[in-house]
Amino acid sequence: MTAPSTEKFIVPIGPQHPALKEPAHFEFTVDSEMVTASSARFGYVHRGIEKGAENRNWIQALYLVERICGICSNAHSTAYALGVEKLAGVQAPPRALAIRQIFIELERIHSHMLWAGVAAHEAGFDTLFMYSWRDRETVMDLLEAISGNRVNYSMNVLGGVKYDITPALSDAVLRGIDLLGKRLEYYLDVATTEETFVQRTRGVAPMTAAQAESLGTTGPTARASDVQRDVRVDSPYLLYDQFPVTLVTETAGDLQARFTVRIKELFESLRVIRALLEHLPPGELTARMPRRVREGEVVSRVEAPRGELFYFIKSAGGENPYRVRVRTPSLCNFSSVLVGVIGHRVADIPMILAGIDPCFSCNDRSVIFRRAGEDDASAKGGSLPSAL
Amino acid sequence: MTNTESLLAQAVDLIGDRATVQHTLEPNRFDLAVEPAKLLECIALLTSAHWGYLAAISGLDHGPDSGRLEMLYFFCNKAAVITLRVPLARETPRIPSICGLIPSATLFEREQMEMFGVVFEDTPNSDHLFLPDDWPAATYPLRKDFLTPAPPPAPEDSKGSLP
Amino acid sequence: MSDVPAGLPKPWTRMLNSVQTWSRIHSPWAIHFNTGSCNGCDIEILATLTPNFDVERFGILLQGSPRHADVLICTGPVSLQARDRLRRVYEQMPEPKFVVAVGSCSLSGGVFQGCYNVLGGVDKVIPVNAFIPGCPPRPEAIIDGIAKLLGSLQEKKPEVKK
Numbered sequence: 001m002t003a004p005s006t007e008k009f010i011v012p013i014g015p016q017h018p019a020l021k022e023p024a025h026f027e028f029t030v031d032s033e034m035v036t037a038s039s040a041r042f043g044y045v046h047r048g049i050e051k052g053a054e055n056r057n058w059i060q061a062l063y064l065v066e067r068i069c070g071i072c073s074n075a076h077s078t079a080y081a082l083g084v085e086k087l088a089g090v091q092a093p094p095r096a097l098a099i100r101q102i103f104i105e106l107e108r109i110h111s112h113m114l115w116a117g118v119a120a121h122e123a124g125f126d127t128l129f130m131y132s133w134r135d136r137e138t139v140m141d142l143l144e145a146i147s148g149n150r151v152n153y154s155m156n157v158l159g160g161v162k163y164d165i166t167p168a169l170s171d172a173v174l175r176g177i178d179l180l181g182k183r184l185e186y187y188l189d190v191a192t193t194e195e196t197f198v199q200r201t202r203g204v205a206p207m208t209a210a211q212a213e214s215l216g217t218t219g220p221t222a223r224a225s226d227v228q229r230d231v232r233v234d235s236p237y238l239l240y241d242q243f244p245v246t247l248v249t250e251t252a253g254d255l256q257a258r259f260t261v262r263i264k265e266l267f268e269s270l271r272v273i274r275a276l277l278e279h280l281p282p283g284e285l286t287a288r289m290p291r292r293v294r295e296g297e298v299v300s301r302v303e304a305p306r307g308e309l310f311y312f313i314k315s316a317g318g319e320n321p322y323r324v325r326v327r328t329p330s331l332c333n334f335s336s337v338l339v340g341v342i343g344h345r346v347a348d349i350p351m352i353l354a355g356i357d358p359c360f361s362c363n364d365r366s367v368i369f370r371r372a373g374e375d376d377a378s379a380k381g382g383s384l385p386s387a388l
Numbered sequence: 389m390t391n392t393e394s395l396l397a398q399a400v401d402l403i404g405d406r407a408t409v410q411h412t413l414e415p416n417r418f419d420l421a422v423e424p425a426k427l428l429e430c431i432a433l434l435t436s437a438h439w440g441y442l443a444a445i446s447g448l449d450h451g452p453d454s455g456r457l458e459m460l461y462f463f464c465n466k467a468a469v470i471t472l473r474v475p476l477a478r479e480t481p482r483i484p485s486i487c488g489l490i491p492s493a494t495l496f497e498r499e500q501m502e503m504f505g506v507v508f509e510d511t512p513n514s515d516h517l518f519l520p521d522d523w524p525a526a527t528y529p530l531r532k533d534f535l536t537p538a539p540p541p542a543p544e545d546s547k548g549s550l551p
Numbered sequence: 552m553s554d555v556p557a558g559l560p561k562p563w564t565r566m567l568n569s570v571q572t573w574s575r576i577h578s579p580w581a582i583h584f585n586t587g588s589c590n591g592c593d594i595e596i597l598a599t600l601t602p603n604f605d606v607e608r609f610g611i612l613l614q615g616s617p618r619h620a621d622v623l624i625c626t627g628p629v630s631l632q633a634r635d636r637l638r639r640v641y642e643q644m645p646e647p648k649f650v651v652a653v654g655s656c657s658l659s660g661g662v663f664q665g666c667y668n669v670l671g672g673v674d675k676v677i678p679v680n681a682f683i684p685g686c687p688p689r690p691e692a693i694i695d696g697i698a699k700l701l702g703s704l705q706e707k708k709p710e711v712k713k
Contacts, residue, residue, distance in 0.1 A: 051666065
């Protein structure tokens with residue numbers, strides 16, 4: 001009779017990623033089906049952007065930071081543009097600020113709907129994935145109609161925005177918003193009452209407010225645990241002081257709360273977009289920016305779809321930025337996953353990971369790395385530990 | 389006094405004379421110059437008073453000629469932002485780890501370690517976070533003496549002024 | 552590795568080849584691989600599966616394993632580490648195989664040209680059959696590029712690439 005083994009079994013997940021089309025590497029130590037420990041290794045999408053920004057002039061760097069992430073590219077370019085304008089002592093005109101705010105909220109809608117679809121796909125709920133991505137096309141069409149591109153819209157220039165919202169476009173946006181409002185009501189209903197979906201999300205990976213704060217979480221992940229934190233409310237930028245959003249929080253702190261917070265936030269986004277379109281300030285779209293930005297340092301914070309996006313920009317008085325430090329929200333939220341999975345089943349891991357809406361390209365600004373022995377390891381984990 | 393001003397005043401009060409206050413070009417932001425030896429004390433005061441949260445840690449290289457590196461710790465409380473600035477010698481930059489007080493800082497410390505070559509004493513994990521394992525040793529990409537090529541030149545007709 | 556066993560009478564070889572070509576053109580299985588992209592191209596590729604674009608009506612299925620795939624769809628500027636992984640994925644695919652490079656980054660490195668850690672283009676590592684430019688290309692452009700690739704297969708016998 002053989003003695004029971006005391007060896008631990010480690011499930012490596014990634015770099016082919018289970019929850020998103022992005023690479024990262026996690027290792028979960030399991031005892032039968034329960035996770036007992038976890039660790040992570042990133043760096044899979046590292047491109048050297050912070051250094052790249054130093055080798056480019058202020059305008060070129062704008063296009064670079066916009067491509068840190070395709071999903072929240074507007075948040076990055078807005079944070080950067082606001083920071084550089086502050087440094088240069090330039091205020092973009094009110095119409096530009098309003099259009100920027102409309103775009104940041106439209107981006108939030110597309111990002112949360114994208115996430116809802118992917119998270120539903122992780123739960124095996126492909127119908128919701130198809131529905132939400134089909135409805136998301138409404139937003140994509142609006143973004144394209146105004147800016148000319150569906151992703152990486154390049155709306156911002158230093159000093160303002162490139163494209164105007166004409167009355168015709170404004171009508172189209174309002175019609176699109178009405179449609180989205182109805183669809184979002186439906187998704188909220190599904191997330192809270194659809195029994196099979198609820199069973200995969202209610203009570204899964206709960207996090208108290210104290211835990212969320214100590215783990216440094218931000219964004220909807222933190223607000224789902226009743227942490228009252230949202231840069232749009234705490235430190236209003238653009239026109240959020242005149243067209244504010246209400247803080248949306250939940251108390252349960254579980255996966256279901258993370259769903260409902262995101263959907264409810266979108267109702268706020270729709271409301272703000274409507275208000276902005278009805279009161280769009282007239283005037284110029286851009287203000288003049290100098291080619292060299294005077295010496296100084298600035299901090300620029302915006303609320304990206306995933307949480308607080310933090311930019312520290314330093315100018316040495318030249319044509320190139322001296323330092324651009326980008327701290328993205330996903331980096332803060334990973335600790336909550338590494339702690340949250342413990343005590344849960346392996347099958348819940350993809351959902352828990354999806355719950356923070358991870359964005360590895362934001363997180364890493366890094367390159368992909370693959371270790372030997374990973375050949376055709378399937379994305380769903382559960383493969384035997386390779387030579388890592 | 390606005391809410392932001394009172395929050396800033398509160399932080400300055402907490403830290404007392406352990407740091408030197410410097411104003412910045414933004415009214416909602418103060419810089420606090422702190423010596424490495426006093427860093428943990430200052431952070432402990434902020435965390436025990438629940439003053440805001442650690443938003444980011446960033447290294448800053450003032451160039452090989454200056455002989456200086458700096459490590460910046462950003463704390464945010466609503467709209468108020470304070471930056472603890474810790475000067476470090478470029479040749480041997482050592483600074484205490486703050487992970488004992490703020491465990492989630494480990495990811496930030498790992499990133500700054502590999503990018504600037506700063507040693508965080510007693511940090512729980514000093515593996516590379518973003519750089520690959522086979523990255524050459526003692527090569528710190530975000531230092532000013534690590535040179536990368538500039539992008540290809542822009543076409544002639546784009547040399548006009550900013551829009 | 553040849554597709555059809557050698558030594559068969561010519562009519563059999565011709566028939567088996569045309570069946571293979573027909574099945575590859577009419578139902579290519581694809582694997583998607585991200586070599587360090589910002590995700591823009593990847594979400595547009597994913598969007599092709601969704602109802603508005605519905606690439607599955609062309610018989611294209613997105614697979615998880617390179618060993619089941621006919622087409623490799625690549626995004627990203629290829630980081631130094633991704634190079635080995637990309638090569639390995641390519642080698643695991645059975646012949647004949649085709650590579651589609653999606654987005655400016657996989658064509659030339661895009662905005663990331665010159666950044667440390669970035670090679671600058673998928674064709675620096677593996678041979679590419681179709682380039683789809685854009686930042687990111689629209690889902691329609693992606694489908695068009697793949698359809699053009701499949702169309703070019705129809706015109707000639709697929710050559711076995713070594």
